[in-house]
Amino acid sequence: MSETVVTRFAPSPTGFLHIGGARTALFNWLFAKSLGGKMLLRIEDTDRARSTEAAIAAILDGLTWLGLDWDGEPVFQFARAARHREAVEQMLADGRAYRCYATAQELEEMRAAAQAEGRPPRYDGRWRDRPASEAPADRPPAIRLRAPTEGETVVEDLVQGRVVIPNKDLDDLVLLRSDGTPTYMLAVVVDDHDMGVTHVIRGVDHLTNAARQTQIYAALGWPVPKMAHIPLIHGPDGAKLSKRHGALGAEAYREMGFLPEALRNYLARLGWSHGDDEIFSTAQAIEWFDIADVGRSAARFDMAKLSNLNGHYMRATPDDELLAAFRASLPYLPGGPEAAARLEATGRWSAFEGALPGLKERAKTLVELLDGARFLTDARPLAIEPAAAALLTPEARALLASLHGRLTTLEPWSATGAEEIVRTLAEEAGVKLGALAQPLRAALTGRKTSPGIFDVLVALGKEESLARIADQATGA
RNA sequence: GCUCCCAUCGUCUAGCGGUCUAGGACGUCGCCCUCUCACGGCGAAAACAGGGGUUCGAGUCCCCUUGGGAGCGCCA
Numbered sequence: 001m002s003e004t005v006v007t008r009f010a011p012s013p014t015g016f017l018h019i020g021g022a023r024t025a026l027f028n029w030l031f032a033k034s035l036g037g038k039m040l041l042r043i044e045d046t047d048r049a050r051s052t053e054a055a056i057a058a059i060l061d062g063l064t065w066l067g068l069d070w071d072g073e074p075v076f077q078f079a080r081a082a083r084h085r086e087a088v089e090q091m092l093a094d095g096r097a098y099r100c101y102a103t104a105q106e107l108e109e110m111r112a113a114a115q116a117e118g119r120p121p122r123y124d125g126r127w128r129d130r131p132a133s134e135a136p137a138d139r140p141p142a143i144r145l146r147a148p149t150e151g152e153t154v155v156e157d158l159v160q161g162r163v164v165i166p167n168k169d170l171d172d173l174v175l176l177r178s179d180g181t182p183t184y185m186l187a188v189v190v191d192d193h194d195m196g197v198t199h200v201i202r203g204v205d206h207l208t209n210a211a212r213q214t215q216i217y218a219a220l221g222w223p224v225p226k227m228a229h230i231p232l233i234h235g236p237d238g239a240k241l242s243k244r245h246g247a248l249g250a251e252a253y254r255e256m257g258f259l260p261e262a263l264r265n266y267l268a269r270l271g272w273s274h275g276d277d278e279i280f281s282t283a284q285a286i287e288w289f290d291i292a293d294v295g296r297s298a299a300r301f302d303m304a305k306l307s308n309l310n311g312h313y314m315r316a317t318p319d320d321e322l323l324a325a326f327r328a329s330l331p332y333l334p335g336g337p338e339a340a341a342r343l344e345a346t347g348r349w350s351a352f353e354g355a356l357p358g359l360k361e362r363a364k365t366l367v368e369l370l371d372g373a374r375f376l377t378d379a380r381p382l383a384i385e386p387a388a389a390a391l392l393t394p395e396a397r398a399l400l401a402s403l404h405g406r407l408t409t410l411e412p413w414s415a416t417g418a419e420e421i422v423r424t425l426a427e428e429a430g431v432k433l434g435a436l437a438q439p440l441r442a443a444l445t446g447r448k449t450s451p452g453i454f455d456v457l458v459a460l461g462k463e464e465s466l467a468r469i470a471d472q473a474t475g476a
Numbered sequence: 477g478c479u480c481c482c483a484u485c486g487u488c489u490a491g492c493g494g495u496c497u498a499g500g501a502c503g504u505c506g507c508c509c510u511c512u513c514a515c516g517g518c519g520a521a522a523a524c525a526g527g528g529g530u531u532c533g534a535g536u537c538c539c540c541u542u543g544g545g546a547g548c549g550c551c552a
Contacts, residue, residue, distance in 0.1 A: 010552095011552095012551085012552045014551090014552075044552060045552095046551090046552075047551060047552060049551095050551080050552085051552095100550090102550095104550075107549085107550080111549090114477095114478095115477075117477095118477050118478080119477080119478075120477075120478040120479070120548060121477095121478090121548065121549090122548075142550050143550095144550095160480090160481065160482095161481095163480065163481080164480085165479065165480065166479075169478070169479050169480090169548080170479090170548090171548090173549090173550095174549080174550045175550095176550085177550040178550060179550080181550085183549090183550070183551085183552090184551070184552045185552090187552095188552090203546090204480090204481065204482090204545085204546060204547090205545095205546055205547070206546095206547090206552095207480065207481070207546070207547075208479075208480065208546080208547045208548070209547080209552095211480090229481090231481085231482075231545090232545075232546075234544095234545080236487080238544070238545090239544095239545095240545085240546095266488095269488065269489080269501090270488070270489095271488090271489095273488085273489055273490070275489095275490065275500085276489080276490055276499070276500040276501075277500090277501095278488090278489090278500075278501050278502085279501090295482095295489080296481070296482060296483095297481090297482050297483065297544095297545090298481095298482070298544085298545060298546090299487090299488065299489090300487060300488075301487095301488095302487050302488065302502070302503085304487080304502060304503055305487070305488065305501080305502040305503080306502095307502090308501090308502055308503085309501095309502085311514090311515090315515075358514095361513095361514060361515055362513060362514045362515080363514085364514095372513095391512095419511095422511085423511095426511095432511090433510095433511050434510090434511050434512075435511090436511080437511030437512075438511065438512060440511080441511075441512060447512090447513095448512060448513080449512050449513035449514080450512070450513075451512095451513085451514090452511075452512090453511055453512080454511085
């Protein structure tokens with residue numbers, strides 16, 4: 001009755017962990033966690049030519065970064081080939097499978113003929129009932145499933161509902177290749193069964209496979225696990241996800257400066273919802289997750305929303321935690337290692353820490369955070385951006401000269417103290433605060449936008465601040 | 477071509493026959509806050525693909541059309 005739920009994530013190691021796969025893993029994980037079950041990991045490496053060690057490492061790394069853990073050791077499918085063959089022997093003995101000696105060329109002709117006649121391309125069953133005596137001795141056979149030709153195969157899907165596929169549209173799929181290696185279709189069934197998988201959650205692109213696999217389960221006399229085929233993720237243009245927008249590996253999101261918890265939150269909302277809740281912790285997601293609340297239509301990947309969510313998470317993360325996350329991801333950010341070196345060399349990590357509250361308010365990603373902090377490590381004389389240079393008019397430079405003089409006397413060096421001096425000077429000079437603050441910002445940061453200018457003054461420290469002001473002040 | 481799936485604002489979605497003059501979020505556009513940019517606050521524009529049914533009543537159920545998507549390998 002209350003059997004323990006077991007799900008699995010089964011990527012094939014032919015590339016990185018792309019975003020669709022990441023969400024599939026997340027749903028499996030959320031589902032298992034919400035029901036106190038387990039999520040297993042299986043590496044589908046039966047395609048020896050395309051599977052690589054690097055891809056396996058990238059997938060494990062991606063899952064780990066995203067915070068999705070799995071129970072037990074990963075199962076490597078290829079290592080289980082003997083067991084897969086064993087299952088086929090059983091089907092052969094039971095008459096549920098047969099040897100097929102059709103050549104690749106024959107199959108090709110079959111497909112071409114079918115296409116020419118407007119029929120769906122499928123195997124014509126030419127060896128289905130041929131006696132063993134007719135078997136050619138010069139080539140090894142492939143083993144095919146003796147699939148039902150009439151009736152229909154039904155998949156009771158937790159997301160898609162009842163899906164009915166006419167058996168006439170499903171041909172006798174290959175179980176064992178002529179070289180004796182198992183096919184994916186067979187391996188999945190045997191492995192899911194042996195691993196005790198109770199719920200198969202994967203992309204809808206496997207929906208038709210679910211019907212074929214159901215036939216294999218039937219031939220083996222095994223119970224079919226519960227199925228849930230979740231919709232795919234599309235690109236912003238509605239087409240299949242491509243490199244251009246979102247079909248990137250998890251590590252690409254790390255490089256773009258996203259926080260794993262933000263990505264998890266975003267991915268969870270793609271296809272699944274809990275009322276109007278948009279922002280929620282992983283703990284809440286686990287508590288709320290219900291496969292019945294997964295929708296059936298494909299979702300488009302929206303970078304803008306991900307960014308917004310990430311910005312929210314950055315602002316909500318306590319400074320010390322964010323600092324730790326930032327330091328940890330620095331090696332992966334563009335220009336990150338160099339920035340880390342500069343921060344180290346100039347001893348400005350503490351300045352960075354001081355500026356963090358103001359910085360994180362203005363950044364949607366860690367990359368933006370890094371960029372916003374650039375003024376901290378830039379060496380004098382500062383390179384002034386064109387837009388900022390326009391602020392440094394002769395009048396402004398003169399004002400900065402006066403400011404420099406007054407700031408010299410400020411002790412202790414504080415934001416409130418500096419603010420008072422700046423405001424007083426602006427008032428005495430008969431200009432609005434902005435007329436002084438903006439040139440000051442340009443002098444201090446080389447830009448026209450930055451955190452609050454008094455906070456910048458503090459983050460930079462008295463000596464550096466005065467030096468930068470002097471660099472831009474007239475006659476100073 | 478065949479089979480299957482999908483269809484609410486630009487996007488993600490709430491909605492599970494009446495409480496929908498359709499709600500939230502992102503994005504967009506105003507206004508406020510303000511030393512800049514953000515943040516925050518307030519407000520606006522913005523959707524039930526079309527057509528038939530069923531029903532006292534349909535965004536919600538059924539059918540068709542249209543438009544998307546996926547699958548049709550001795551790949552996974």
